[in-house]
Amino acid sequence: MSSSAVKYARENHARFLDELKDLLRIPSISTLPEHAGDCRKIAEKLAAELKRIGMENVRLIETTGHPLVYADWLHAAGKPTMLAYGHYDVQPADPLDEWHTPPFEPTERNGNLYARGAVDDKGQMFMHVKSLESLLKTGGALPLNVRVLLEGEEEVGGEGIAAYVASKPADLKADFALVSDTELFAPGLPTLCVGLRGMIYTELEVRGAKTDLHSGMYGGAAPNPFVAIAQIIAKLKDENGHILIPGFYDDIIPPSAEELAAWESLPFDEEHYRETEVGSRVLVGESGYGVLERTWARPTLDVHGIPGGFTGAGAKTVIPAKALAKVSMRLVPGMTPAKAFEQYKSYVTAIAPAGVDVQARMIHSGDPCLIPVDNPYIRAATRALHEVWGKDTVFIRSGGSIPIVGDFAKHLKLPSVMMGFGLPDDNLHAPNEKFNLKNFELGIESIIRFMEEAGR
Amino acid sequence: MSSSAVKYARENHARFLDELKDLLRIPSISTLPEHAGDCRKIAEKLAAELKRIGMENVRLIETTGHPLVYADWLHAAGKPTMLAYGHYDVQPADPLDEWHTPPFEPTERNGNLYARGAVDDKGQMFMHVKSLESLLKTGGALPLNVRVLLEGEEEVGGEGIAAYVASKPADLKADFALVSDTELFAPGLPTLCVGLRGMIYTELEVRGAKTDLHSGMYGGAAPNPFVAIAQIIAKLKDENGHILIPGFYDDIIPPSAEELAAWESLPFDEEHYRETEVGSRVLVGESGYGVLERTWARPTLDVHGIPGGFTGAGAKTVIPAKALAKVSMRLVPGMTPAKAFEQYKSYVTAIAPAGVDVQARMIHSGDPCLIPVDNPYIRAATRALHEVWGKDTVFIRSGGSIPIVGDFAKHLKLPSVMMGFGLPDDNLHAPNEKFNLKNFELGIESIIRFMEEAGR
Numbered sequence: 001m002s003s004s005a006v007k008y009a010r011e012n013h014a015r016f017l018d019e020l021k022d023l024l025r026i027p028s029i030s031t032l033p034e035h036a037g038d039c040r041k042i043a044e045k046l047a048a049e050l051k052r053i054g055m056e057n058v059r060l061i062e063t064t065g066h067p068l069v070y071a072d073w074l075h076a077a078g079k080p081t082m083l084a085y086g087h088y089d090v091q092p093a094d095p096l097d098e099w100h101t102p103p104f105e106p107t108e109r110n111g112n113l114y115a116r117g118a119v120d121d122k123g124q125m126f127m128h129v130k131s132l133e134s135l136l137k138t139g140g141a142l143p144l145n146v147r148v149l150l151e152g153e154e155e156v157g158g159e160g161i162a163a164y165v166a167s168k169p170a171d172l173k174a175d176f177a178l179v180s181d182t183e184l185f186a187p188g189l190p191t192l193c194v195g196l197r198g199m200i201y202t203e204l205e206v207r208g209a210k211t212d213l214h215s216g217m218y219g220g221a222a223p224n225p226f227v228a229i230a231q232i233i234a235k236l237k238d239e240n241g242h243i244l245i246p247g248f249y250d251d252i253i254p255p256s257a258e259e260l261a262a263w264e265s266l267p268f269d270e271e272h273y274r275e276t277e278v279g280s281r282v283l284v285g286e287s288g289y290g291v292l293e294r295t296w297a298r299p300t301l302d303v304h305g306i307p308g309g310f311t312g313a314g315a316k317t318v319i320p321a322k323a324l325a326k327v328s329m330r331l332v333p334g335m336t337p338a339k340a341f342e343q344y345k346s347y348v349t350a351i352a353p354a355g356v357d358v359q360a361r362m363i364h365s366g367d368p369c370l371i372p373v374d375n376p377y378i379r380a381a382t383r384a385l386h387e388v389w390g391k392d393t394v395f396i397r398s399g400g401s402i403p404i405v406g407d408f409a410k411h412l413k414l415p416s417v418m419m420g421f422g423l424p425d426d427n428l429h430a431p432n433e434k435f436n437l438k439n440f441e442l443g444i445e446s447i448i449r450f451m452e453e454a455g456r
Numbered sequence: 457m458s459s460s461a462v463k464y465a466r467e468n469h470a471r472f473l474d475e476l477k478d479l480l481r482i483p484s485i486s487t488l489p490e491h492a493g494d495c496r497k498i499a500e501k502l503a504a505e506l507k508r509i510g511m512e513n514v515r516l517i518e519t520t521g522h523p524l525v526y527a528d529w530l531h532a533a534g535k536p537t538m539l540a541y542g543h544y545d546v547q548p549a550d551p552l553d554e555w556h557t558p559p560f561e562p563t564e565r566n567g568n569l570y571a572r573g574a575v576d577d578k579g580q581m582f583m584h585v586k587s588l589e590s591l592l593k594t595g596g597a598l599p600l601n602v603r604v605l606l607e608g609e610e611e612v613g614g615e616g617i618a619a620y621v622a623s624k625p626a627d628l629k630a631d632f633a634l635v636s637d638t639e640l641f642a643p644g645l646p647t648l649c650v651g652l653r654g655m656i657y658t659e660l661e662v663r664g665a666k667t668d669l670h671s672g673m674y675g676g677a678a679p680n681p682f683v684a685i686a687q688i689i690a691k692l693k694d695e696n697g698h699i700l701i702p703g704f705y706d707d708i709i710p711p712s713a714e715e716l717a718a719w720e721s722l723p724f725d726e727e728h729y730r731e732t733e734v735g736s737r738v739l740v741g742e743s744g745y746g747v748l749e750r751t752w753a754r755p756t757l758d759v760h761g762i763p764g765g766f767t768g769a770g771a772k773t774v775i776p777a778k779a780l781a782k783v784s785m786r787l788v789p790g791m792t793p794a795k796a797f798e799q800y801k802s803y804v805t806a807i808a809p810a811g812v813d814v815q816a817r818m819i820h821s822g823d824p825c826l827i828p829v830d831n832p833y834i835r836a837a838t839r840a841l842h843e844v845w846g847k848d849t850v851f852i853r854s855g856g857s858i859p860i861v862g863d864f865a866k867h868l869k870l871p872s873v874m875m876g877f878g879l880p881d882d883n884l885h886a887p888n889e890k891f892n893l894k895n896f897e898l899g900i901e902s903i904i905r906f907m908e909e910a911g912r
Contacts, residue, residue, distance in 0.1 A: 157771075197672060199672070199773075201771040201773070208736050209734045209735050209736045210734070210735025210736070211735065211886070212886075213734065214856060214884070214885060215756075215758045215760065215784060215786070216653060216655070216786060216854070216855045216856025216857055217751065217854070217855050217856050218733075218734060218751065218855070219751065219756035219757075219758050219786050219855060220697070220741045220742070220747075220750035220751040220754055220756040220786070220855065221729075221734060221739045221740065221741050221747050221750055221751050222734045222736060222739070222740070223736050223738075223739075223740045224740075224758050224759060226689075226758075226759035226760070226761065226762060226781075227689060227692075227693060227757075227758065227759050229686070230685070230686040230687075230688075230689035230690050230759065230762075231686075231689075231690045231695060232686075233682075233683060233686035233687075233690075234686050234687045234689075234690035234691075235690075236683075237683060239687060239809045239810070241676070273677075277669075277674075278665045278666070278669065278674060278677060278678045279665050279666025279667065280664050280665045280666070280678060280679050280811050280812075281811055281812075281813065282679075282810055282811045283677045283678070283679075283811070284677065284678070284679045284680075284809075284810060284811045285676045285677050286676070291676075291677050294676035294677055295673065295674065295675065295676040295677050298676055300671075300675035300676040301675075301683075302671045302675050302680050302682075302683065302773075302775055303680060303682035303683050303686065303765075304671065304682065304765055304766040304771075304772060304773070304774050304775075304776065305682065305764065305765030305766040305767045305772075305776065306682060306686075306762035306765070306767075306779075307767035308761065309759075309760055309761030309762070309782075310760040310761040310782055311761045311762075311763035311767070311782075314613075314819060315613075315657040315760075315782070315784070315819045315820055316760060316782075317655075317657070317760070317784060317856075318760050319758055319760075320760065320761065323762075325682075326765070326766055326767075326771070326772075328671060328771070328773060330671070330672060330675050330676075353695045353740075354695070354738055354740060355736050355737055355738045355739070355740045356736075356737075357737070363770060363771045364771055398672070398673070399672045399673050399674070399675060399676065400670060400672025400673050400773075401672055428670070429670060430667070430668075
């Protein structure tokens with residue numbers, strides 16, 4: 001099956017890996033101001049690398065935060081144009097003491113490369129770069145037109161790229177996007193992600209007395225915002241995981257019978273998932289739906305923290321004047337953030353217990369998205385994946401949100417091919433993040449093949 | 457009405473006030489390790505002052521924390537012995553920017569003395585010392601035997617004095633205790649506090665998944681400890697303020713019809729209380745009970761904070777592995793901390809939603825206490841108060857807890873006379889703490905008269 005580009009990639013695998021390690025040594029943690037210099041450093045390094053391999057019009061695009069990196073190669077007349085997206089920033093590495101080897105000293109162990117960013121997303125983003133190199137260095141040309149757009153703020157909300165994309169610059173004119181920030185459903189199983197949940201992330205504020213009060217003196221007369229916020233949260237979702245906000249489920253477009261049947265046939269062991277991934281005594285969620293449907297295609301509501309009040313060790317007998325709750329809801333196709341937030345806001349206002357004032361604020365939101373699978377780019381991807389992995393591609397969704405995919409669809413009318421090569425146990429955002437070395441290698445081959453197929 | 461001691465107190469009022477200011481300038485904040493030296497300094501200063509006025513056997517008693525101060529004068533043969541208790545430590549002063557004058561620069565304004573500790577409890581504790589001085593300097597003797605015991609850890613749980621009292625030292629042999637750490641029900645209204653609520657202060661821990669999980673990936677399958685803890689809290693107390701723990705109200709000894717009638721006749725304006733003291737839109741609590749009964753004689757449950765999870769600004773899409781809640785219950789006569797905790801613990805275990813493990817821990821506890829009003833010391837107090845204030849004493853309770861009063865009763869079999877001269881708006885534990893200067897003056901006279909009456 002080997003094209004000359006694939007052959008080149010195989011011959012240069014060791015170097016590709018060394019170059020990836022160089023990128024992983026740069027702690028480009030986007031959320032920490034002290035690492036802003038590292039973010040710029042890696043952006044410049046990537047720009048230089050894109051230039052070196054033969055990409056053109058390479059430049060940094062400044063944003064209000066860390067810069068974007070842009071490059072293109074547009075000499076495949078009559079061929080489609082691909083927008084290859086990735087991000088060079090990473091999550092913080094703490095808790096540091098849980099890493100077996102230091103997060104910014106990439107280490108090979110048991111066929112994996114361990115480092116912060118190994119899979120999310122430096123390793124996956126770099127597969128794009130090395131695929132382009134392999135094609136350009138062997139054929140002197142690409143089989144289709146390519147624009148590369150890398151961002152450095154994916155882990156902090158991606159404001160810069162969102163603003164840039166929303167401005168619909170001529171630079172981003174393309175036919176489809178390639179996003180490699182997802183995973184294989186199981187080792188060795190070629191996977192395309194074709195649906196993402198949207199979300200609204202809110203902050204709920206509950207105020208009672210005008211100031212903190214002594215719980216001995218005033219307990220029994222003063223409203224307690226923490227009790228009130230608990231009462232409100234308990235009315236948001238029942239103990240069967242059903243969200244109680246009126247109208248919340250009304251507009252949901254459920255997965256088709258065909259899609260559900262396909263999910264049924266995926267190699268998924270609920271007990272193994274419970275034990276190894278979640279580690280709780282039982283799994284929870286809406287009864288009547290399987291785990292995959294619950295996490296991919298049903299809205300959910302989670303509370304992330306309830307700040308305020310007394311949080312120290314020991315005891316303080318205070319009735320705090322206010323309580324906050326970080327509450328988010330995942331949305332599925334058919335739902336919109338604006339409507340979901342309105343429903344939520346009206347409901348929490350209506351159910352507020354006596355004596356407290358309630359305010360709901362939106363922190364951020366993202367649309368759900370569903371990619372139609374009957375387009376030429378998805379078909380090209382499945383052909384490429386079959387060639388490299390020897391298996392039919394499975395179509396999955398993700399319960400998470402990749403807002404840029406929605407932005408590409410909304411502002412640029414681009415369908416995204418979400419072709420990722422992570423694994424469910426790669427420890428994204430956690431200690432001991434890793435990338436399987438074989439997946440890095442086969443991922444590059446898959447992307448080379450994909451570009452060849454898409455440009456055919 | 458003036459005894460020579462009262463006359464002396466009046467003549468020396470300005471000096472007494474200056475001496476109090478000297479004490480208030482020492483920031484003896486017991487909870488902050490950097491102020492341990494200030495706690496010792498004020499303890500030594502008080503010991504020196506007790507010696508100077510003629511008290512005997514003056515010494516510091518070391519504890520695991522800040523020292524106790526002890527002194528006695530035991531030459532009133534055939535007379536009862538009074539144990540005068542007070543505390544020299546204070547709460548932290550923050551938020552500093554809300555003070556109109558600095559917390560440790562005592563300032564007179566509008567007939568009040570403003571400083572941290574002005575009323576809680578340096579000012580009140582010092583009334584005891586100055587009463588003793590007035591009696592000793594004018595008569596060369598006291599009308600009864602007196603032991604003085606001051607602590608420096610009241611604001612941090614009083615472990616040192618509790619251990620010392622529990623050891624039942626011969627030094628503390630007495631007939632009754634005088635505790636001035638309470639307030640007048642209203643300005644000019646002589647008041648004795650004859651009941652305190654007890655409490656259990658607990659920490660509730662709820663654990664779900666083995667580690668923090670991404671709420672996009674796992675929302676809909678993984679248990680959310682913050683949702684679970686909210687569901688549990690919502691089942692602890694209903695929206696009418698009724699505690700739902702089975703059996704919780706079973707052993708309550710309600711106030712007598714006579715006591716309730718006395719409370720009815722107190723000058724209490726619920727709307728004024730709501731507006732000026734609480735500042736909430738409405739008052740809450742069990743229906744069918746007035747505010748005084750709810751806060752003095754009914755058990756209550758409050759949540760002080762729900763630490764853990766994500767508490768920063770903005771958003772983090774995490775399903776935390778665990779949540780904590782600081783939950784306390786105030787107990788009333790008839791209830792015991794041990795039984796209340798058992799009931800609470802069984803109940804939270806029983807109502808834990810699927811998928812989470814719940815653990816309830818006791819942080820600390822205190823017995824409720826009720827002082828019989830038909831004892832000679834209470835009668836002596838009411839006579840003394842009538843003489844100084846020209847009014848009949850009102851008997852009130854407090855919703856708070858003064859654990860040392862329970863300890864005196866339990867270990868030393870001492871009834872306490874809780875004769876305090878604070879006011880409801882003295883800003884205890886808050887910025888701009890104050891002590892009314894007239895109350896400081898009349899408080900000293902009241903205590904002189906009380907000792908004379910009790911020793912008659």
